[in-house]
Amino acid sequence: MEAWSQFVQLLFSGLTIGSIYALVALGFVITYSVTGILNLAQGDFAMLGALICIALVNSGVPFVLAIGLSMMAAMVIGGLFERLAIQPARHSSVAVLIIITIGASFVFRGIALLVWGTDPYALRPFAGGGSLSMFGAVLQWQSVWAIVISLASFIGLHLFFHRTYFGKAVTACVINPFAARLMGIDIRKMSLGAIAVSAGLGALAGIVIAPISGASYDMGIMIGLKAFIAAVVGGLTNAPAAIAGAFLVGLLESFAEGYLSSGYKDAVSFGLLLLVLFVMPNGLFAKMTGKRV
Amino acid sequence: MERDERIKGGRRRLVLLVLVAAWLGFPWLVAGNNYLLSTLIIIGVYALVSTGMTLLMGYAGQISLGQAAFYGVGAYTSAYLTAHAGWPPWLAMAVGAVLAALVAFVVGIPVFRLREHYLALATLGFGVIMFTLFKEWEAITGGLNGFFGIPPISVLGMSLQTDIQFYYLVWLFVLAGLWFAHNIVRSRVGRALRAIHGSEVAASSLGVNITKYKLQIFMLSAMYASVAGSLYAHYVTFINPDLFGIVPSIYFLIMVVIGGTAGVWGGLVGAAVYVCLGEWLKAVVPILMPDAGGEFEIVFFGLLLIIMLIYMPSGLTGAVQKGMKRFRTTAGSQTGTTATTERHEARSIGGGNG
Numbered sequence: 061m062e063a064w065s066q067f068v069q070l071l072f073s074g075l076t077i078g079s080i081y082a083l084v085a086l087g088f089v090i091t092y093s094v095t096g097i098l099n100l101a102q103g104d105f106a107m108l109g110a111l112i113c114i115a116l117v118n119s120g121v122p123f124v125l126a127i128g129l130s131m132m133a134a135m136v137i138g139g140l141f142e143r144l145a146i147q148p149a150r151h152s153s154v155a156v157l158i159i160i161t162i163g164a165s166f167v168f169r170g171i172a173l174l175v176w177g178t179d180p181y182a183l184r185p186f187a188g189g190g191s192l193s194m195f196g197a198v199l200q201w202q203s204v205w206a207i208v209i210s211l212a213s214f215i216g217l218h219l220f221f222h223r224t225y226f227g228k229a230v231t232a233c234v235i236n237p238f239a240a241r242l243m244g245i246d247i248r249k250m251s252l253g254a255i256a257v258s259a260g261l262g263a264l265a266g267i268v269i270a271p272i273s274g275a276s277y278d279m280g281i282m283i284g285l286k287a288f289i290a291a292v293v294g295g296l297t298n299a300p301a302a303i304a305g306a307f308l309v310g311l312l313e314s315f316a317e318g319y320l321s322s323g324y325k326d327a328v329s330f331g332l333l334l335l336v337l338f339v340m341p342n343g344l345f346a347k348m349t350g351k352r353v
Numbered sequence: 354m355e356r357d358e359r360i361k362g363g364r365r366r367l368v369l370l371v372l373v374a375a376w377l378g379f380p381w382l383v384a385g386n387n388y389l390l391s392t393l394i395i396i397g398v399y400a401l402v403s404t405g406m407t408l409l410m411g412y413a414g415q416i417s418l419g420q421a422a423f424y425g426v427g428a429y430t431s432a433y434l435t436a437h438a439g440w441p442p443w444l445a446m447a448v449g450a451v452l453a454a455l456v457a458f459v460v461g462i463p464v465f466r467l468r469e470h471y472l473a474l475a476t477l478g479f480g481v482i483m484f485t486l487f488k489e490w491e492a493i494t495g496g497l498n499g500f501f502g503i504p505p506i507s508v509l510g511m512s513l514q515t516d517i518q519f520y521y522l523v524w525l526f527v528l529a530g531l532w533f534a535h536n537i538v539r540s541r542v543g544r545a546l547r548a549i550h551g552s553e554v555a556a557s558s559l560g561v562n563i564t565k566y567k568l569q570i571f572m573l574s575a576m577y578a579s580v581a582g583s584l585y586a587h588y589v590t591f592i593n594p595d596l597f598g599i600v601p602s603i604y605f606l607i608m609v610v611i612g613g614t615a616g617v618w619g620g621l622v623g624a625a626v627y628v629c630l631g632e633w634l635k636a637v638v639p640i641l642m643p644d645a646g647g648e649f650e651i652v653f654f655g656l657l658l659i660i661m662l663i664y665m666p667s668g669l670t671g672a673v674q675k676g677m678k679r680f681r682t683t684a685g686s687q688t689g690t691t692a693t694t695e696r697h698e699a700r701s702i703g704g705g706n707g
Contacts, residue, residue: 098470148663155416156662158473159610162418162603163658170652174642281599285477292474327485330478337475338463 065196070318071311076203076272078310079210080106083265084287085294085302086217087258093234093297094254097146097157101165102262103284104172109134109263110275111172114181123186131263137168138259142252150251165280172277183270206268213261214303230254234297282326286313289333308332376524380517390516396621396628397523398585403608403620404530405577411614412538413570414550415465416473419480420605423575425487425597426453427582429494432503432592442506446583453579454572461571465564480602487594499593506587519588526584527621530577534617537573546570578605600648607654610661613668622669627654 116126294301430449548556612623
């Protein structure tokens, strides 16, 4: 019975962290699909969202409003980042663009460090503190929130991309940017929109995880990298696969932490990354495609 | 033409002579100012790593986000073999370099099948895995507590313990490293690498074995990093895993971007600017913002990275080279000399899109 309840506990925590990764990974997929940029600063939007939200709540702003405001703040920051750092360099090589996003990540992290210092901050859970017992394991309500919110975001995005005008325009850019431009779609606006939406999603992820594991200036790097692994495992342009990848990474980490040692959990997920890259570089769910010269 | 070459050769020899004199004379000039000397030693150590990376990124056009891992391989190999196994430091350093090259070889075979995004990711993943290894393999590395009591290195039976002695040693390595890199660039390997950088497809269709050359240069850059790690370990006598994680890898990347990849000097210039700027920030920022703590300097380096890549993508050496070319053409000198220098010039980071 002991082993069983440990298993369920690890399953729960894997699903929780997986849903956080899924939110950030969705941002990766949107950004990459529209702009072709792998944004390594994606995880830092989670950090900024969480810390801004905590600051707002502590200064007396109602909880729901604080969440909305901090997501908006992250979107504005994301938009600025796109205009100031990505647009001026959009004709550079892939490597240069990646390094620019690394630079942006440093800037975000450094600013957070100067504003909030190195101490971790806590955020109260979304609705009460409690938890519920299931199959001999304890599930915090916040974890339920995390999973529900990530799935709801996914459904919302799906509707957005398939039912709204703007969403369809974005989809058109992904399928064929040149044809999209001929149809009068402004690709630069799409790029701005995509990065802003990704930033908002990242901020939401940070706010959801803050009550569980706290928030600090350096939380973004690992969340970002793990979400990145999830996106790569899923194939980078395939949102449902990226979400599946996120839950896979979350579960793998949780079980590695529980059954092996907590120190090795990062190595396990990056090992998965290398395995996927070497064996199936287009992602686990991709069909075989030839490389165009 | 021939006369130009000879004059240029003479001028170059003069420059070299001045540099060597400066290298030898510097410690006497600063008269035992240990802060300056230790700063120069650190610049030298970093310059070794970034020279290797300049070869990899500037000439072969491959990106590495995990270079600190090789730096760590050298440092821990030297630390363990000299402190626990009682090996002589030089042998340990050589073993570290061979080990780093082996690791680069094993990792490089699958990694260099990947390109662009995936290559960046794979090297990042490699960096995280190696960092985990340094952190968790406590029997060898001492884990998060670090590795204490690394013995000093000795030359001809004399153990180097003062900063002046170490300064000479490190910069000897830097000069040798630069000289070697300079020759590599002018060899068949260098030409092949530039072809790869221009277009991998074109290079391979002309019969250049691109995987072989990329692997070789990756192994070479790993050896540069490893030797630098060994030197660093013997200099500070204490190391911990944080020195070899992802953030240090990014710092090395920043040095390469600052210095630029227009010549083998880029790494040295980048390391010098990086270290001096870091020291300056550490001195100035706390005066302006007394609460600032931790690694606040990353804001400035992040901004610098973005601005450099947007406005000066070929780095400081690239900008100087461009400026000099403009100066020469306006001064009305022969175009022949510029053409000969141009041949050896690397492109910006990342390579062509073909």
